[in-house]
Amino acid sequence: MREVAIIGVGETKFGELWERSFRDLGIEAGFKAMEDAGIAGDDIDAMFVGNMSADRLIDQEHIAPLIADYSGFGERNLPSVRVEAANASGGIALSQAYMSVASSVHDIVVVGGAEKMMDVGEESAAEILASTADQEWEAVFGATLGSLYAMMARRHMNDFGTTKEQLASVAVKNHLNGSMNPDAQFQRAIKLEMALNAPMVADPLGVFDCAPLSDGAAAVILCPWEDAKKYTDSPVKILSCGQAGDYMALHDRPSLTRMDATIEASKKAYKYAGIGPNDIQLAEVHDAFSISEIMAIEDLGFFEKGKGGKATEDGETALNSKISVNTSGGLKAKGNPMGATGVGQAVEMTLQLRGEAGDRQVKDAEKGLIHNIGGTGSTCIVHILGRGN
């Protein structure tokens, strides 16, 4: 296995991008990443695109060659692959690309992630998101994605005494971080009361406990570590990746208050990187809902099970604290364009490890973890990235 570097990153702004089409978004992110890496189209061997539901969101199947074509690769007959793993599509696209470079199948690979969600109404979007849970045995009976996470939250509150204030403190922190990220959908800090008094989505989760619907795209360029210095002075190394799965439906899992896929995926990632949770200074975790950030920071080993809410409330996950969590604003404030989300996490982590994250820069960031979930936790992908030397 070869070591693999990230040599270029790019992303669009995340948000309600009414004037931009799906292909506009994919191309912008891809071009930015290629420019960042200083490479030409002829250098690229393959493209992996994370996308959750272009078929239902924009009526387009087969989007990988579409993006490749409009990125100028039509003449080059570039191989391209769409990767789908619900909200983890981007993270899994990254891992697939990583493996293709590590295994020497490809040298230079573009990893894209793109989702255009605002072209359908909110009700349709809710149906599509619910279908990332088990359509036949959860969504058919009325379960939205939010309602399933709400049941995790209810149980977490019941079992560990987690409070609504602690849930809301996730949003407060992530909005503060988002206010320092020019690509974020919400660049505005909020007060705890605002989150606490927001309308309910699925009790106990209110509007500020839920990531928004977003349009957006992100891209990163991978190459073998040994070649990275040819393209950039500040390559970031992919130290490891670990993926795990679980029962499709939430109700089939042994516990509602932990995600075994996160536990297993991170165990693998830590093992391959030869480090542990204490070696990580910052993490982009999957906060599609406030409870998912609290469960993630527990399941990733940053905090003891049941203590994630209190840790967040106590500021232990704020910027430059014990561990900086979701410096980008997370899915909550940066935005959650499903297939782009996991790739966007890699963009943020690369900027942080290069020291280019501006006002939200984590001091002395050496090693960072990114964590991306599909559905209610039936897919989890964890990557650990390190500052290049």
Place this chain on the structure above:
Amino acid sequence: MTVGIVGYGGYVPKYRITPDNIGKVWGVDGAARGKGLGIQMKSIPSPDEDVITIAVSAARKAMKGCDVCPDDIGAIYVGSESHPYAVKPTATIVSEAIGAAPDLTAADYEFACKAGTAAIQTCMGLVLSDMVKYGMAIGADTSQGAPGDPLEYSASAGGAAFLIGKENMIAEINHTVSYTTDTPDFWRREGQMYPKHAGRFTGEPAYFKHINACSHKLFQAMGTKPDDYQHAIFHQPNGKFPLRIGKSMGFGPDQMKYGLLTPIIGNTYSGAVPLGLTNVLDHAAPGDRIFVMAYGSGAGSDGFDITVKDSIEDYRKGDWCSLDCSNQDLIYLDYANYAKFRGKIKMGGV
């Protein structure tokens, strides 16, 4: 003849609205209107309830109470004037949902408010002729009155199911008679949402004439008089008609107290007499005799003479589900929510 009821179950949705709430919207003294009709409140189906769910709920209760294998049911008939499908039988879904499919015959009936009793008669015939071992007869409705129409104060939802057979009877049906004419007192044309009625024509030439004629046929056939019955159940489009006709024949309020549910649940149409019968069976003593007289617009009456058997006591000690319409868990709706529940609000299309 030896045929009767082996199991029974009734189901009434939990939601209610009072006449006062309805009248307020239409500028009518609803409380007075309710008093005039003898209706204190009426049941409303939840948005996820319809004749199929009501029929299944009632049928499952009937099966729970008796020890009959669903495979032994040879026929299922569901009488209703508000089947959710114009084409596609309610009875097939009930058959699957109680585990009786596929070895049986099934069909839906419609005869205004007496489709359920017509189903009982059909099952009696099939059982007596040994064509089937058991037959399931169900009457259920989620009827609607047009907004502002007097029917809106009474049209409600509910249904009851009876397993008819020769073995393990808890009540024997001694005899049944019918009386049928072409009398257009009430109707609903294909494709129309709400029924139409002929105002006061629904009274004397329709309800009263048919019930009187059919009742006299039954008295004559059985050689009985009102005093011979402990219970009487008449079709009950409102709370007043059944009391009036019963009294005119010589039935007293005590004989009618269990069989008259319209004052607290409204008129459940095809479910009305069947539900009254379930409530009587919940309370009747062994040996009690029951006079049953259904009426369906259009028009016709079905009469039944029933004797409760000793086995009803064991039945009520078992897994029996009584009809408790007076339970504490009722949920009262205002007119806006009632209109929403009943699809009376024009929604934006998709």
Place this chain on the structure above:
Amino acid sequence: MEVARFWRENQSRYNMQGKKCGACGIVYFPPRDLCPKCRRESIGKMEKLKLSGKGKIISYTVVHDGLPAFSMQVPYTMAIIELEEGPKITGQIVDVKPDEVKIGTEVEAVFRKLGQEGECGVIHYGYKFVPKE
């Protein structure tokens, strides 16, 4: 047209028909042809089993932003229920005021409409739950 997709699940959605692993005895709902615990051992040994529909709530939520098919019932209550026979399932709790539902509340299955394919399409039926009387 989703007719066949729904129709083929009717036995499970109407009558809560699950499967029991002949090797280890664990009951599964919805039915599975392979026991995740016994895997190869369970092949050919998964027996049909009708569940009682009785169980208790292990978590719940009141849904305010619901799916379009349930818009008439908003806010509606969803729960994960642990059935007597062991399996856990997701279902709607109906005919309740939101504050009547708690973790531990005992419920039983009822037969209700799940949705329909538009005004002209087929109607889907299946289980929901009410508090046990």
